[in-house]
Amino acid sequence: MSFLSKRIDKRIENYQRELINTHYAEVDNMYKQIRGWRHDYKNHIQVMKALASKGDIEAIKKYLDELETDLSTVDTVIKTGNAMADAILNSKISLAKSKGVMVEADAHIPYSLTISEIDLRVIIGNLFDNAIEASLSLPEKERLIRVYMDMKGNKLYISFTNFTSGKKLIKSGRIFKTNKGDGHGFGLLRIDDIVDRHEGYISRNSEDGAFTTEILLPQNYSSSQNNDSSSPK
Secondary structure, X not given: OOHHHHHHHHHHHHHHHHHHHHHHHHXXXXXXXXXXXXXXXXXXXXXXXXXXXXXOHHHHHHHHHHHHHHHHHHOOXXXXXXXXHHHHHHHHHHHHHHOOOEEEEEXXXXXXXXXXXXXXXXXXXXXXXXXXXXHOOOOHHHOEEEEEEEEEOOEEEEEEEEEOOOOOOOEEOOEEOOOOOHHHHHHHHHHHHHHHHOOOEEEEEEEXXXXXXXXXXXXXXXXXXXXXXXXXX
């Protein structure tokens, strides 16, 4: 095996290890949230039982109104129309929230895409991980990631913006330099490879304290598929 092949294998190994570690962190965070919800749920029941034992119906109604308001403010579930995109986005939003990073997401995606679920996972996962990592250098109140996904004609449009410490990043070729190591750089190259393979378009821009990545991916539907691609079969 040549030196170059060994180096590529090592980079792939490091990249896969990063993905696995990230996946475990996301799953662990989701389990923590579930345990928190169960704990809160029991407390809410105990409060309403105490109010019911006193026959205080008005207090119960008020408490339920407060719970409804609270739920409306913490609901971060994204429903794009595509099951895989929903799973990835909600997992990453949960991870970002656990690290004190606010996410504003607006995503509308057809039920069926011609891009594979693995490729979609790699693109969204890497963009989100990079945005979260960059956000952690900022004070918590300034941490914000904006995500927008939609169809533009027969192309899937993906846009990620995160705010930075104000330093303009240095571009090296098609990507910006990073100090996170080979695994991180390989993730960026994986995105580029997927975009190239699908004959898509990618743009990265760093200015005015913000870093934005935009991607267009052609979805080669037949005419009949394109007409009803947004609905489950």
